[in-house]
Amino acid sequence: MNAVLRHADFRGETGEAARLRVRSGDHSGPTAGLAPGYVQANMAILPKALAADFQRFCAMNPKACPLLASSEPGDPTLPILGANLDIRTDLPRYRVWRDGELVEEVTNIKAQWRDDLVAFLIGCSFSFEEALLEDGIPLRHIACGSNVPMFRTTIPTQASGRFHGPTVVSMRPLKPADAIRAVQITSRFPSVHGAPIHIGKPELIGIKDVMQPDYGEPSEIRDDELPVFWACGVTPQAVIAAAKPDFCITHAPGYMLVTDLKNSRLAIL
Amino acid sequence: MNAVLRHADFRGETGEAARLRVRSGDHSGPTAGLAPGYVQANMAILPKALAADFQRFCAMNPKACPLLASSEPGDPTLPILGANLDIRTDLPRYRVWRDGELVEEVTNIKAQWRDDLVAFLIGCSFSFEEALLEDGIPLRHIACGSNVPMFRTTIPTQASGRFHGPTVVSMRPLKPADAIRAVQITSRFPSVHGAPIHIGKPELIGIKDVMQPDYGEPSEIRDDELPVFWACGVTPQAVIAAAKPDFCITHAPGYMLVTDLKNSRLAIL
Numbered sequence: 001m002n003a004v005l006r007h008a009d010f011r012g013e014t015g016e017a018a019r020l021r022v023r024s025g026d027h028s029g030p031t032a033g034l035a036p037g038y039v040q041a042n043m044a045i046l047p048k049a050l051a052a053d054f055q056r057f058c059a060m061n062p063k064a065c066p067l068l069a070s071s072e073p074g075d076p077t078l079p080i081l082g083a084n085l086d087i088r089t090d091l092p093r094y095r096v097w098r099d100g101e102l103v104e105e106v107t108n109i110k111a112q113w114r115d116d117l118v119a120f121l122i123g124c125s126f127s128f129e130e131a132l133l134e135d136g137i138p139l140r141h142i143a144c145g146s147n148v149p150m151f152r153t154t155i156p157t158q159a160s161g162r163f164h165g166p167t168v169v170s171m172r173p174l175k176p177a178d179a180i181r182a183v184q185i186t187s188r189f190p191s192v193h194g195a196p197i198h199i200g201k202p203e204l205i206g207i208k209d210v211m212q213p214d215y216g217e218p219s220e221i222r223d224d225e226l227p228v229f230w231a232c233g234v235t236p237q238a239v240i241a242a243a244k245p246d247f248c249i250t251h252a253p254g255y256m257l258v259t260d261l262k263n264s265r266l267a268i269l
Numbered sequence: 270m271n272a273v274l275r276h277a278d279f280r281g282e283t284g285e286a287a288r289l290r291v292r293s294g295d296h297s298g299p300t301a302g303l304a305p306g307y308v309q310a311n312m313a314i315l316p317k318a319l320a321a322d323f324q325r326f327c328a329m330n331p332k333a334c335p336l337l338a339s340s341e342p343g344d345p346t347l348p349i350l351g352a353n354l355d356i357r358t359d360l361p362r363y364r365v366w367r368d369g370e371l372v373e374e375v376t377n378i379k380a381q382w383r384d385d386l387v388a389f390l391i392g393c394s395f396s397f398e399e400a401l402l403e404d405g406i407p408l409r410h411i412a413c414g415s416n417v418p419m420f421r422t423t424i425p426t427q428a429s430g431r432f433h434g435p436t437v438v439s440m441r442p443l444k445p446a447d448a449i450r451a452v453q454i455t456s457r458f459p460s461v462h463g464a465p466i467h468i469g470k471p472e473l474i475g476i477k478d479v480m481q482p483d484y485g486e487p488s489e490i491r492d493d494e495l496p497v498f499w500a501c502g503v504t505p506q507a508v509i510a511a512a513k514p515d516f517c518i519t520h521a522p523g524y525m526l527v528t529d530l531k532n533s534r535l536a537i538l
Contacts, residue, residue, distance in 0.1 A: 184452065187453050200495045201445055
């Protein structure tokens with residue numbers, strides 16, 4: 001979920017070229033660093049019977065679940081995200097869940113695909129991290145090559161049907177002036193989590209120990225830094241897991257869909 | 270310098286109407302609350318011999334010295350800020366300085382006016398405070414009816430000729446989510462100090478005791494709040510005082526120029 005811009009190897013690669021390498025099996029690892037500058041997306045696939053509730057859940061929780069696109073039931077293409085795109089083959093690794101239990105990890109879902117499935121593609125922090133790094137704001141977890149620390153909070157999401165639960169946040173330690181600049185920059189990117197939802201006082205959002213994240217790895221917070229918290233794409237994953245749908249498919253963490261959209265085109269201003 | 274929007278009496282008053290009441294002597298007090306929604310400005314008047322250096326000082330320090338307009342030498346009108354406007358008569362109280370010493374406070378400067386004087390009108394926090402209050406963000410000093418706390422910092426200004434010195438900041442305690450929203454809102458108003466320049470850790474900018482301001486009055490900071498710091502219009506006043514020009518005139522603190530500009534028109538987005 002991190003390490004954006006650290007892989008110089010793939011500079012100049014288009015989103016479509018990255019997808020074709022994944023589809024052919026040439027690339028089977030995490031997608032961080034592929035097709036720099038192109039939007040990568042989290043994915044959740046649900047049966048149509050649950051899709052309306054989840055679509056509404058995303059609409060009501062846009063900071064945690066910024067929906068880039070959802071598919072027509074049974075249709076594995078998503079023209080809005082890329083012309084030559086098949087969600088059954090274009091992610092390097094998928095997780096298949098039954099009744100809330102992970103049953104297998106696979107490299108395509110052609111065998112699992114059904115006519116009633118709806119895919120949800122959700123924005124990810126890669127896009128705004130690229131904008132922060134390009135502005136000269138250092139990100140500790142990327143510099144350290146570690147995963148961003150993530151925490152369950154006491155901030156509830158807006159429930160929709162079976163989908164409900166706490167907001168999960170990611171944390172990046174920043175110097176105060178960089179924190180202010182990061183608010184400005186990420187406010188321009190509402191479709192990839194937008195502005196932070198908290199800053200400075202983890203205990204106020206139910207985080208007991210900021211050095212013990214619930215997901216990812218800890219990041220040191222220095223004396224001249226503030227912890228800055230963004231709503232995180234793990235929120236919908238946790239909410240779906242808690243809802244225990246009879247069937248669903250997600251991307252494996254770090255193995256995202258690379259799209260044809262440029263990150264810069266997500267900026268609203 | 271505060272208490273914006275607390276005086277319901279003057280709702281509907283235009284900037285021009287407020288100036289005419291001041292000019293006639295009908296209004297002789299501070300200008301907070303006059304002509305709600307209209308921009309008020311700090312003023313400094315310098316001899317032409319110093320004007321170029323000060324104009325450049327403002328240009329290089331736009332967050333502390335956001336220049337709304339400066340006059341032609343000897344011309345007491347400022348059409349860009351109001352059609353019927355005379356800076357010699359339209360502020361309720363002026364301070365006259367010689368060699369860095371305050372020599373008199375007067376209610377007009379017709380007798381002191383000279384052909385070589387240049388007036389500088391500088392944006393003030395009234396405008397962004399109005400935007401914050403209208404968004405539902407409470408401001409402690411206004412709720413308490415006290416003056417905003419202000420501090421000299423270790424953040425230097427960019428020097429220009431004789432004009433140099435530390436940045437002075439104002440502090441407003443805000444809940445973290447309100448602090449994030451306040452960054453967004455005030456970023457839209459670069460001509461009235463813009464985004465905060467610091468947040469959360471006063472000691473990092475040379476403030477030893479946040480309850481002992483250098484100017485204004487202290488504001489309580491509660492456990493669920495962060496101190497948020499904006500560059501402050503006292504910076505140019507302090508810089509001019511330190512430069513000890515042989516002659517200058519300023520507005521008396523709180524007795525500002527009311528203009529014909531709407532606060533909302535200062536928003537860049």
